[in-house]
Amino acid sequence: MLRTSDVKAYCEREPQFDDMICSLRAISKQPKGMLKETREVVALARKFNDRVVRPYTAELDRKMQEDPDYLPRDFVEEANRWGLYTLWIPRIFGGKGYSLPSICHFLEEITSVCAAMANLIGVHYLGVATLIATWNTNIIQRVFNDVVEGEKNGKPCLVSLALTEPGAGTDIEETDLMDRGNITCHARKVDGGYRVNGSKVFISNGHLSTWHMLFSFADLGKPSSNLVMLAIKTETEGFSFGRKEHKMGQKGCPASELRFDDCFIPDSVVCFDPAQASKLARTRTDTTMQLIDYVFSASRAGVGAFGTGVARGAYEAALKFASETEVCGKQLINHEWAQCMLAEMNKNIIGARNTYVESNYANGLDGMYKTLQVKPIYYLVRYAPAVVLKKLVPPFMESRLGTWLMRKIHCDWQTDAEIERTSGLGSLAKITGTDAGVKNAQMALDLMGQAGLRQEWIAEKHLRDAKLMQIYEGTNQLNRLNLFKCLGGRHLPQMSVFTD
Numbered sequence: 001m002l003r004t005s006d007v008k009a010y011c012e013r014e015p016q017f018d019d020m021i022c023s024l025r026a027i028s029k030q031p032k033g034m035l036k037e038t039r040e041v042v043a044l045a046r047k048f049n050d051r052v053v054r055p056y057t058a059e060l061d062r063k064m065q066e067d068p069d070y071l072p073r074d075f076v077e078e079a080n081r082w083g084l085y086t087l088w089i090p091r092i093f094g095g096k097g098y099s100l101p102s103i104c105h106f107l108e109e110i111t112s113v114c115a116a117m118a119n120l121i122g123v124h125y126l127g128v129a130t131l132i133a134t135w136n137t138n139i140i141q142r143v144f145n146d147v148v149e150g151e152k153n154g155k156p157c158l159v160s161l162a163l164t165e166p167g168a169g170t171d172i173e174e175t176d177l178m179d180r181g182n183i184t185c186h187a188r189k190v191d192g193g194y195r196v197n198g199s200k201v202f203i204s205n206g207h208l209s210t211w212h213m214l215f216s217f218a219d220l221g222k223p224s225s226n227l228v229m230l231a232i233k234t235e236t237e238g239f240s241f242g243r244k245e246h247k248m249g250q251k252g253c254p255a256s257e258l259r260f261d262d263c264f265i266p267d268s269v270v271c272f273d274p275a276q277a278s279k280l281a282r283t284r285t286d287t288t289m290q291l292i293d294y295v296f297s298a299s300r301a302g303v304g305a306f307g308t309g310v311a312r313g314a315y316e317a318a319l320k321f322a323s324e325t326e327v328c329g330k331q332l333i334n335h336e337w338a339q340c341m342l343a344e345m346n347k348n349i350i351g352a353r354n355t356y357v358e359s360n361y362a363n364g365l366d367g368m369y370k371t372l373q374v375k376p377i378y379y380l381v382r383y384a385p386a387v388v389l390k391k392l393v394p395p396f397m398e399s400r401l402g403t404w405l406m407r408k409i410h411c412d413w414q415t416d417a418e419i420e421r422t423s424g425l426g427s428l429a430k431i432t433g434t435d436a437g438v439k440n441a442q443m444a445l446d447l448m449g450q451a452g453l454r455q456e457w458i459a460e461k462h463l464r465d466a467k468l469m470q471i472y473e474g475t476n477q478l479n480r481l482n483l484f485k486c487l488g489g490r491h492l493p494q495m496s497v498f499t500d
């Protein structure tokens with residue numbers, strides 16, 4: 001028989017057992033209420049699909065082809081009326097406080113009907129996740145209050161993430177590439193804040209957002225160790241919108257250029273900067289990578305859910321077509337070759353969903369969702385009377401203790417193995433989901449023939465939408481390299497990634 005110490009030693013050998021079974025480790029730790037919440041948000045998404053998304057998807061796509069500069073404020077206002085921008089804002093700030101992993105299941109549902117509308121909702125939470133990753137509790141509270149207020153007064157308050165620059169997409173997502181890249185968004189330290197110059201491109205929901213989570217750099221000679229993260233409001237002097245991209249898919253969701261022209265950002269909205277980074281345990285460069293990984297580990301699971309959703313939408317279109325169409329004297333759905341194709345598409349969906357679920361388990365154990373899924377905290381935040389929380393939470397969030405403690409737990413106490421596991425599984429979910437989306441969209445068109453090319457079947461739209469998913473949140477090539485770096489080859493001493 002093995003001794004306990006033997007079991008530990010064998011399980012810690014590569015590939016690490018903990019990397020392989022996040023779900024098994026997580027199940028006993030997860031609060032039961034999370035399942036009920038996930039059912040609720042899926043039901044809500046299906047209702048929203050029936051009432052809002054399905055009747056509007058083809059029309060919005062057509063509208064955007066005719067007028068690429070149209071901004072779908074009507075949809076955003078409707079989503080705001082349905083309360084969708086506060087579903088994952090904690091109850092203590094007036095949001096509905098659903099557990100964060102449930103967002104993926106919600107997004108899969110919406111994307112199965114329309115990826116652009118899913119993005120109009122989902123990208124807001126990418127901005128929210130970026131804000132959370134800074135653990136600057138004071139600013140988190142301020143922005144969340146605005147989002148909740150926006151729901152109450154019918155003026156949607158969305159948050160965007162501004163990372164990509166005209167000359168730096170992949171380069172800005174990895175610290176190993178940053179210093180060799182062409183990063184130009186500069187934040188100069190001045191009395192009382194920063195002066196920002198530069199621009200960002202392809203920022204989803206940019207034109208529709210009120211707050212923008214900006215990645216800028218105090219020293220362009222060495223950006224990897226000089227990250228400055230700012231929360232910038234649209235009305236700030238020196239900030240303006242540039243062009244809106246005319247793209248092949250997800251047309252309803254704007255991809256915007258943001259410009260910063262000597263834009264003064266006061267200390268009160270500086271979420272993170274080199275001075276704050278110096279107080280953490282890791283080097284400033286490692287902290288920059290940790291912060292980016294922290295966001296992407298969660299958001300890439302979300303993009304995996306987008307991919308799964310579009311794979312499902314294509315499958316459902318193909319299934320409907322095969323049920324309604326006769327080929328060689330019998331229903332297409334009763335031809336064995338068609339059944340094999342449909343089974344393959346179904347396999348792609350289930351495999352993709354399992355990877356984003358596994359990635360979420362990892363984030364619940366070791367990443368962004370960690371504290372909120374600790375049972376006593378989960379039940380306190382969910383069920384404690386609002387008056388009690390209102391008394392306890394704001395003073396904590398506004399104090400320096402709040403930021404210090406959350407950074408201690410989420411940054412300093414996150415081990416390198418935990419960073420690699422969450423990051424690797426995020427990349428896996430992203431690649432698997434989005435490749436499944438493109439594959440199924442292609443297979444749907446193959447099965448449907450000329451009918452699939454007609455706009456009313458939406459199948460061709462799924463293909464146009466799915467392709468973009470392989471590019472954003474890091475191209476799938478970058479994510480393959482990251483998967484290899486974090487999980488596949490990390491135990492090999494001679495291995496080095498991103499050094500070409």
Ligand SMILES: Cc1cc2nc3c(=O)[nH]c(=O)nc-3n(C[C@H](O)[C@H](O)[C@H](O)COP(=O)(O)OP(=O)(O)OC[C@H]3O[C@@H](n4cnc5c(N)ncnc54)[C@H](O)[C@@H]3O)c2cc1C
Nearest residue numbers: 161162163164169170202203204468472473474475477478
């Ligand atoms: C619809 C859409 C929405 C987006 N929304 C946002 C948003 O909200 N916020 C935001 O900040 N950004 C957003 N982006 C930008 C997106 O994140 C970038 O497009 C993506 O990171 C890739 O960068 P790039 O397009 O500059 O490609 P590049 O970095 O120029 O890459 C070009 C090619 O080279 C490969 N490559 C580059 N470097 C390496 C390397 N070191 N090793 C191997 N291969 C490499 C890439 O894989 C790719 O094939 C969005 C993009 C799209 C298409």
